[in-house]
Amino acid sequence: MTDVLDRPETGLNLKVVGTRPDRPDGVDKVTGRATYGADFSMAGQLVGKILRSPHPHARILSIDTRKARALPGVKAIVTGADFPEQASQEMEGGEGAANIRDIAMNCLARDKVLYDGHALAAVAATSSSIADAALALIDIRYEVLPHVTEVEAAMAADAPILDESRFTTGLEAKPDKPSNIVSRMQLKRGDLAEGFAAADVIVEGRYTTPAVHQGYIEPHACVASWSADGQCQVWASSQGQFMIRTYCAKILGVEASDIRVTPAEIGGGFGGKTTVYLEPVALALSRQAGAPVKMVMTRDEVFRATGPTSGAVIEVKLGAKSDGTIVAADVVLKYQAGAFPGSPVAPGCMTALACYDVPNFLITGYDVVNNTPKVAAYRAPGAPISAFGVESAVDELAGKLGMDPIAFRLKNAVRDGVKAAYGPTYKNIGYVETLEAIADHPHYRVPLGPNQGRGLAVGFWFNVGGESTAAVNIVDDGSAVVISGNPDIGGSRASMAMMAAEVLGLPVERVRPIVADTASIGFSMLTGGSRTTFATGMAVTQAAQKVVEDLKRRAAEIWDVGIDQVEWANGSALCLDAARNKPDLTLAAIAAQSGKTGGPIGATVALNAQGAGPGFGAHLCDVEVDPETGRVTVLRYTAAQDVGRAIHPAYVEGQVQGGAAQGIGWALNEEYVFDAGGRMENAGFLDYRMPVASDLPMIDTVLVEVPNPRHPFGAKGVGEVPIVPPLAAVANAVSAAIGVRMHDLPLSPPRIRAAVDTL
């Protein structure tokens, strides 16, 4: 059951926004007709496969492909040498700058392999078995190097260095030795020593989280075709077809306009499909072979060579007055970046204290490379990790003060007008309302039984806008097509159709949403950062508004009145000049004679949406722990979130429930396990345990609506926030149930048994 609290009056008289129509892509998805990345095929296509490193760190001395090339049925073989040399330079991709040389070397290694599973060479052959045989014939000579997987080991002065040319940035003094610590970042306010001196109670703890994968069901897959005239096409599952176009063009040294990327349906991404792995390789193979090439990762490859997010160490020290006022916070974050720089430690730092008004703090973050796969974005990148440490410490501090955890958080809560820990002043935020929603929820008063515990945690995410293009075209029967450039991951087709229908005055069933290829719609940043409903929705809304203005102009022409005498309501033009006695003109009636009033009816809007409102959430979790086995059962889970305005409440609830489910898995079961040789030991869903429906209770959601005044319908991003609080909410519940503060994730049965044994 879901509650929608405080639905605000907008004066908009909304008819479609806020309702729950069936999703337009639903039938194909539940009947198996939807075409995902691996479902697409072309006549004459070859099978592409990748040879991956068995070593986590090694110098490549030579790659001999002669025997493999001689194998009948082998049509192409590429290595890193087939990509043009790249300078180390950052360039705009799907949602910000990324180092194109690192991306290229992650697709195919040059000089060194940096993790178990790093791609070395690729083969295109006429069959899967021939491709496998060819991979086995590629002779690679390595100089195996010492490796390091854990973050603090990688930071040590005597650690094996991944890149001898890398010196830590962000320090006061320039270091004289290379390091795996890429950079240090700090945020500070006030006087930390004075703050702790004024504290009556201080808690201090060291927390750890393992690397975890985004866990999307659909593996990476693509088909690439390089024609003889240099025109390329790619069909791929990703979070951004324009991102694929940009990266492939740069990596291969071709014009972006020569690459057309068609987005397949996407079977989950969660941030993990915001970069390229296969697509440039498949294009290079296709160019060499003169035929289309299809590549599909195995699950083993997905785990070993894509994602995950960082494993981390979080050190937190908090001080408070006896009345519950937090006066000082010292937070240190050490995040794995994997093989190349770029962990999400910056947003980890910025979000760590984003829910609290703390006068004195120091937040220090380290971005650290190590011999594991390069991390990729994962919902609210970096925030769940820092929130795990901070929210655990806050829970402990509230307990020491004997305060109710909600009352303690409310006492220190940020509100409109308070400066965020990362600098800016908050406005139009709904954080306090989410805490109050949990306090008012019946869940908060359910009595607990033996071996049961209750945990609360909160979370924050910025949300972003960015560049989007959308078109609204009217069909001659009076229906409409909405075209956008964002893959539909979380129901965006439905929300785009609903916003267009709301403006046009059409039933939502008469608006068909389409996700177009890169040649058929203008640029859009990728689907990520909880930006699509906000930013692309703004483009859709403005395009629909332009269409309405055009429809009014045409009605005025038909009636021979001024446009100021035409009003648009409920999908029809109304003539305000009563003396003319004109019957209403429906959209269909105007569309039917569009040729006589100026031609086809449609509008395109391209914009860079600003004004995304930040989101907050508060999660409450009840668990029961079996003290004999250490098994944790989640009994009840309630998530309250400020969503601005829910365009389609059911999909917003789905986002909240999905984020909570992923966070619960992160808390209880998920982790990358490496053997002493630096090889992943659990690269499959049997051994990498993710929660399934039978592991979880129904996750109750409370949608708090504090509208974003910068969006036409008040929307805020909703997809990131719900994965921020669960790690700590679950850990706080488990800690309460067993009476031992749990510092290390996952809270697996052996770890809980060990904690119980300390009592």
Place this chain on the structure above:
Amino acid sequence: MPRVVAAGGECQRFTGGATTFDVEAATVRRLIDKLDARYPGLGEYIDKRMAISIDGEIHQDVGAVALTPTSEIYLIPRIGGG
């Protein structure tokens, strides 16, 4: 004159450690240009790595946004997402 605060990121690499700057500028673009003139290389760094929060609202890649003498301006690391 708008005051700019660098919060996080590595702007100090270009500024000799300074994190607060008073800059006479009417738009974000002019602000970045003037910071780059004062601290060569900072402009490109801001363009590629930083977002700009103006009066509590985070902007990325918007040069035309107007500034006022009382604008609250923070340079913060660019934000992506999952």
